[in-house]
Amino acid sequence: MSGPLQHIRILDFTTLLPGPYATMMLADMGADVLRVESPSRLDLVRVMPPHDRGVATAHSYLNRGKRSLALDLKQQECVETVKALVRDYDVVVEQFRPGVMDRLGVGYATLREINPRLIYCAITGYGQTGPYRLRAGHDINYLALAGVASYSGRAEGGPPPLGIQVADVAGGSHHAVMGILAAIIHRQQSGEGQFVDVSMTDAAFSLNAMAGAAALGADHQPGPESDVLNGGSFYDYYRTADNRWLAVGSLEPQFMQELCKTLGCPELASKGLSPKPEHQQQLKQTLRERFAEQPLEHWQHVFADREACVEPVLTLREASEHPQLTSRDMVIEVDRGDGEKQRQLGHPIKFSETPCQSRFAGRVLGADNESVLQELEEHKSK
Missing domain, CATH: 3.30.1540.10 (formyl-coa transferase, domain 3)
Structure with missing residues (x-):
C-alpha cells in the first residue's frame, strides 16, 4: 500500500454516491478503507446498470480499493463488532439521516468514548441542524435550494438536469474529504478527534462562488442567460454543421x-x-x-x-481517448478480482513522492468478513 494516507484507517458506512466517492478518493490516496454494509439492505449502486460481467460498473468504481464487511447493525453482536473495530480506526464516515447511527448504538457520542481520537464525518443532505435536517432529498433538490439551478440553463427552457451530480460529488464528497483531512491535521497537533458535519446543500450553496459573491455583496440576482459566464454573453456552446x-x-x-x-x-x-x-x-x-x-x-x-x-464538446468515449487525459493517467486499468482488468477513471491528484494507487475494483458484499473478524480476534488476544 502506498499513498500519503497509508497509515489512516477508515470505517465506511456510506452507500450510493457521495460517501463512497469520498472514501474511494481516500482509498486511492492509500487509506485502509473497510466498508461496512448491511447484508439485508442492499446498496442500490451494487445493482445499478450497466454491468460488466454481472457487476455494476458504478459499484466497481466507487468502491475500489475497499474491503467489504457485511454486518447487520440491528443485531447487538454486530454493534459490538463495530465498537471493537473502532478502537483501531482513525475515521468513521456515514451517510444516514441525523440520529440513525445513534439509534443503532454506534453514533459519535458512543464511539468517541471508546476512541477519543476518532474523527467522525457525517454526510447528509441538509446537515445535522436546521429545520430540514430530517428531510429527504437528492442532488437536484440540493441544487434547487442552494440557488444554483436558478441561474443555470436557458431562459426559455429552465434549469437543466445536469449530467453530473454536482451537490453529491463536488459538494458532499469533496467537502467530506477536505473536512476529514483537516481534522486529521488538527488531531496530529492536538491529539483530539472531532465530528465533521457535511451538508450537501451547504456545500452546493458555497459553490455559488462568483454569482453568490455578487448576490450577497451587491444584491445582483442572476437569472438564466443573464451574465457573462452563464450564457448571457458569447461565452457559450455553438452547434456545428454536423450537429456537434x-x-x-x-x-x-x-x-x-x-x-x-x-x-x-x-x-x-x-x-x-x-x-x-x-x-x-x-x-x-x-x-x-x-x-x-x-x-x-x-x-x-x-x-x-x-x-x-x-x-x-467531446463524448465520454472521446474524452477517455483524448491525449491530454490519457497522458495524465486519467484512464486506468483496475484488477477486477477475476484475473481480468476493468478500465476506470483515474485519480485526479498527482503526488510526486506518494502516488495514488487504485488497487482493486469494488468487492463482493462481505468478501472480507472472515479476514477482518480474524484480525479482530487476534488483536483481542494480544
Whole structure:
C-alpha cells in the first residue's frame, strides 16, 4: 500500500454516491478503507446498470480499493463488532439521516468514548441542524435550494438536469474529504478527534462562488442567460454543421482577437470585449452562423494551434481517448478480482513522492468478513 494516507484507517458506512466517492478518493490516496454494509439492505449502486460481467460498473468504481464487511447493525453482536473495530480506526464516515447511527448504538457520542481520537464525518443532505435536517432529498433538490439551478440553463427552457451530480460529488464528497483531512491535521497537533458535519446543500450553496459573491455583496440576482459566464454573453456552446458542439471561452482580449481573426471577422473583437448586451448578442449571432457552416472536425483542425480558447464538446468515449487525459493517467486499468482488468477513471491528484494507487475494483458484499473478524480476534488476544 502506498499513498500519503497509508497509515489512516477508515470505517465506511456510506452507500450510493457521495460517501463512497469520498472514501474511494481516500482509498486511492492509500487509506485502509473497510466498508461496512448491511447484508439485508442492499446498496442500490451494487445493482445499478450497466454491468460488466454481472457487476455494476458504478459499484466497481466507487468502491475500489475497499474491503467489504457485511454486518447487520440491528443485531447487538454486530454493534459490538463495530465498537471493537473502532478502537483501531482513525475515521468513521456515514451517510444516514441525523440520529440513525445513534439509534443503532454506534453514533459519535458512543464511539468517541471508546476512541477519543476518532474523527467522525457525517454526510447528509441538509446537515445535522436546521429545520430540514430530517428531510429527504437528492442532488437536484440540493441544487434547487442552494440557488444554483436558478441561474443555470436557458431562459426559455429552465434549469437543466445536469449530467453530473454536482451537490453529491463536488459538494458532499469533496467537502467530506477536505473536512476529514483537516481534522486529521488538527488531531496530529492536538491529539483530539472531532465530528465533521457535511451538508450537501451547504456545500452546493458555497459553490455559488462568483454569482453568490455578487448576490450577497451587491444584491445582483442572476437569472438564466443573464451574465457573462452563464450564457448571457458569447461565452457559450455553438452547434456545428454536423450537429456537434464547440465550447467558446475567449474571454481575455488576446483570445477574443484571435477568435475573430480566425473566423475572418476581426472587426467584431471589440463587440466581444464590450459589456453591452446588444454587442454580445451581435457577436453571438455571427458565431452561430460561422460555426454552423462546417463540421466539428473542420473546426478542430482550424483551432488546433490557435490560442483562442475554443474546444470541442467531446463524448465520454472521446474524452477517455483524448491525449491530454490519457497522458495524465486519467484512464486506468483496475484488477477486477477475476484475473481480468476493468478500465476506470483515474485519480485526479498527482503526488510526486506518494502516488495514488487504485488497487482493486469494488468487492463482493462481505468478501472480507472472515479476514477482518480474524484480525479482530487476534488483536483481542494480544
